[in-house]
Amino acid sequence: MVDLKQLNDEQRKAVEFVGTQQIVLAGAGSGKTKVTNYKVAFLIKKGLKPDSILALTYTNKAAGEIRAKVKELVGKKADSISIGTFQSIFANILRTEAKHINYRDNFSIYDVEDSLSLVSNVMEALGIEVDGLTSNTVRHRISYLKNHMINPVEYRKKIAKTKKDKLIADIFEEYQNRLVANNSMDFEELLLETIKLFSSKKQVLQKYKKKFKYIIVDEFQDTNKTQYKILKLLVSRSCKVTVVGDDSQGIFGWKGANLKNMHAFKKDFKNHKLFKLEQNFRSTKTILTAADSVIKNNKDQYVKTLYTQNNDGEQLTLIKCADEKDEAFQLAKYIKKEISKKKLSYKDFAILYRTNAQSRALEDIFRKEKVPHTLIGGLEFYRRKEVKDVIAYLRVIANTNDEESLLRIMNFPQRGIGNTTVTRMIAFARKHEITLFQTMSRVFEVIDIKERIQKNVKGFRLLLEKYIELKDKLSLGELSRALVDELGLIRMFKSEHTAEANQRIQNINRLLQIITEYSDANKGATLDEFLEEVSLTSGIDMYDEEKNAVTLLTLHSAKGMEFPIVFISGCEEEIFPLANKFSEDTSVEEERRLFYVGMTRAEQKVFISHARSRYRFGEVAYQSRSRFIDEIKPAALEEVNGGIGRKANRKTKKELFYEYFNSVDYDDFDQDNKVVHIGSRVMHEKFGLGKVVDVTGVGDQVKATVNFEGNNVRQLMLKFARLKILH
Structure with missing residues (x-):
């Protein structure tokens, strides 16, 4: 009613x-x-x-x-x-209206990672290798242009001025061509x-x-x-x-x-x-007063006056910390204190930060302090390698034109189809204006591919054709389970006998469960419909708010959420507000709105923290506190000292680097921080701590020259080097 x-x-x-x-x-x-x-x-x-x-x-x-x-x-x-x-x-x-557009109705939808992969492949195909022009930079630029309804022709004619701009125009044009050829759309293209x-x-x-x-x-x-x-x-x-x-x-x-x-x-x-x-039905009067005192510094706003019938509540607490580890320790301490004082649960707390990289120190200390926590916006479930691999198989079964997905699984699990073979098949496909999938059936015509490898390619195509034929005969759950079983993925990971492999098995089983549940809940649902839902799912969509754990997430991810107690961490200049040199799209007014959003997520209490020093880009940076702190009405804010002034347990920079690298798994870096820059600090399992002095190549061919301890200079292929990278 x-x-x-x-x-x-x-x-x-x-x-x-x-x-x-x-x-x-x-x-x-x-x-x-x-x-x-x-x-x-x-x-x-x-x-x-x-x-x-x-x-x-x-x-x-x-x-x-x-x-x-x-x-x-x-x-x-x-x-x-x-x-x-x-x-x-x-x-x-x-x-529904596919007959009116330049795509078939089974088109794939590329997420950000898929788009980035396509940009990398386009740059490699065009032989573009320019210092400062990374695939990530180009992808971001293409996304920006498309969001502003600027196509490659307009960009080339009206905007592109420099040599780099013209190269981006070349990449953008070919990127769009490849989307159509792959029968795929990115989010902007939709x-x-x-x-x-x-x-x-x-x-x-x-x-x-x-x-x-x-x-x-x-x-x-x-x-x-x-x-x-x-x-x-x-x-x-x-x-x-x-x-x-x-x-x-x-x-x-x-x-x-x-x-x-x-x-x-x-x-x-x-x-x-x-x-x-x-x-306002959510926050206390004090929180609203503090939030209003900050946001009123922005100009050109709709006039509105928030009020609440809630009680006055507590002052906001500003915690001054020595560094990011001390900050994480102080936050853990205050969480335990608030739980004890107010009889709260861990799920009543959220820690918000400006950038994903800030979560690492929090996760490390929270593990040591036995504070249960859940991370939103880290390595999302559908971005995990083994999950992406299975999804890529399903995408090719649904849309054989999807070259990016086909390239991803061509040699996974290993079937003896190497990069050289793939490069020759792509060249053949381009020459004859056919798809890579079609080329696989004509692999015997491709020059310089050995007979043994030709048989491997044929066997792979027959496997895919089998499941293409089965996709309309089996339920989604049956199809995916049969595929995973025939690929032998569970057996392969079991044979590795490692904790990492066990986690991969769990992720694959979870994916199979999700597919089965989707199939049961949506009778008659097609593979295309499931893949569309997966492509458009974000980390926040999978958030379990009933789990009794502290929620760690970026301020952007917190939009629309609320918690009894909110911590806004890392409130320092150049971090929050983020410096323009790190993101050309940032503005102080938008950063201030973000701070306002963070404060107004809280129902009862807001803690704000800043550190005197913080490791950034491989160096210790001494920080000044965010201007937003000084905009808060003084009567609404109390200041307390965290670890500032403590001299005990100070470590050398080298000791701190080793401590940091030893506290995180390689897998985090492999999938979440792929880009290395000149000046990046890295850790190699054999050569130890080093600094990148040169980077060459693109895609899978990227090489880094690293000066390790003792002036031990090595050139490493990043694809195989298993470097941990400190950004």
């Missing part, structure tokens, strides 16, 4: 409004999600057909929560509502193809304009240019639209989000009505 008595006056008015265009300006903790849930339910109660409602969210997790809550309010009618992220909703539309479809096929656009009578966009402040363009295309004269957001919480500019969309909406939809949700 839709009982609007559950809402306050501000919320109820926003829900009951049924005019044409609406902006809901929802301050932090003001019940934004609740309003969205009730809005959808209210529309259905008023007679709107559920399948004519489109609700667009920022994460899959948010979409799932909205659907579940609306189902509580209106029952099974909620199943017919289109609820999801921009990418998931429009990927589904693109598959939206660009939707715009092309709606702009060029008016009958298709009219079909969806007719279908959707009411559109709701959540987290509107984090939409980008392409998303707003799609919204404007879809909204017809008869369609009503509600956008919900908060300009004070716009934190994804580095992903292409455009805060100006909120102001553009006012101009583009002149008949809109503005509703403000200003009562």
Whole structure:
């Protein structure tokens, strides 16, 4: 039942409004999600057909929560509502309308890692090897350009000025060609193809304009240019639209989000009505006062005044620490103290930080201090090598054009198909304008491939063809289990008899369980649908909030979450706010909004910490505390000393390097920190501690020249060197 008595006056008015265009300006903790849930339910109660409602969210997790809550309010009618992220909703539309686009309906969706791999392969194929032009830099640039609707031709003609710019234009152009050839789209392409479809096929656009009578966009402040363009295309004269957001919480500019969309909406939809949700139900008065004193330093904001009927609460506590290890120790100490004092659980605590690298010291100390913790945004489950490998097999079975996935599994498990063979097959494919998969059936025509290897390639293709034929005859669970069993992956890892191999077995078994559960819950679901869900799943979507552990996560990942106690760590200049030299997309105002988001995640208490010194890029850096600390109203903040002033147990820089490298596993570095730079500190299991003095090559051919202790200079192939890297 839709009982609007559950809402306050501000919320109820926003829900009951049924005019044409609406902006809901929802301050932090003001019940934004609740309003969205009730809005959808209210529309259905008023007679709107559920399948004519489109609700667009920022994460899959948010979409799932909205659907579940609306189902509580209106029952099974909620199943017919289109609820999801921009990418998931429009990927589904693109598959339905595939005959109108330059892709088949079984296209693959590339995540960031897949895109990075494609960029690397393109750079290698084009022979581009320029100092300072890494595959990661190029991928980030391509993503930025696509989010701003700039194609390779426009970039080359209007923007590219320097030699590097022109090389990026070459890579960008070939990257786009390879996406089409691979029948694959990256996240940005999903939206660009939707715009092309709606702009060029008016009958298709009219079909969806007719279908959707009411559109709701959540987290509107984090939409980008392409998303707003799609919204404007879809909204017809008869369609009503509600956008919900908060300009004070716009934190994804580095992903292409455009805060100006909120102001553009006012101009583009002149008949809109503005509703403000200003009562905060989450935080104490003191937390709100502190947050407001910081965010008011930003200019050009919507005017809103948050208030709360909660109690005053405690002051924020600023912990001054000696270094990052002391900071982690102090945080563990205060967590234990708060648990004892307030009878809280570990799951009531979150530690937020600006960059993922800051979690390492926290994890190390928390293990030693026996503080249970869970990490969000580290090495996500679907990015683990063994999981990506199995997914790559499934992708090729679903889409044989997916060259990136095929390259990944060509010699996994090892079947005697080396890089030289693969290079010759790719050259043959390009010459004859066929796919790599098609080349495998003509491998006997490829010059200079030995007969033994030709048989291996043929055997591999027959294996894939077997499962391509089975994919429509078996359930997803049966198909994946049969495939993993025939590949012998579990047996292979068992034979290694290592803890790492056992973890890989657990991950594969977990993946098989996920596939089976998905298949059981979604009768008749196709392999394409499962792979789409996997590609669009983020770390936050798999977060288990019932697990009794301290949550470690970046401030960006914390958006939309709340905890009784929040720690904001690493509050030092050049870390938070992040220095422009490390990210050209950062601005002080966006960093301040991020700080505001961090503070307003807390219900009862906020701790802020900063360190006097911290290891950064292989050197000790002496830090000054963040300017945001000084913007907090003094009466709302108490300062305490952590480890500053202690002289005992000081170690040499060399001892600290060894301690750090010995505290982390190689696997973390292998999959999470692949890039080495001149000046990087590294650890080799045989040669010890060293400093990188030169880097050459691209892709799998990258070599690093390292000066190890005792002036022992070595040139190492990174693919095999198993270096631990300190960034």
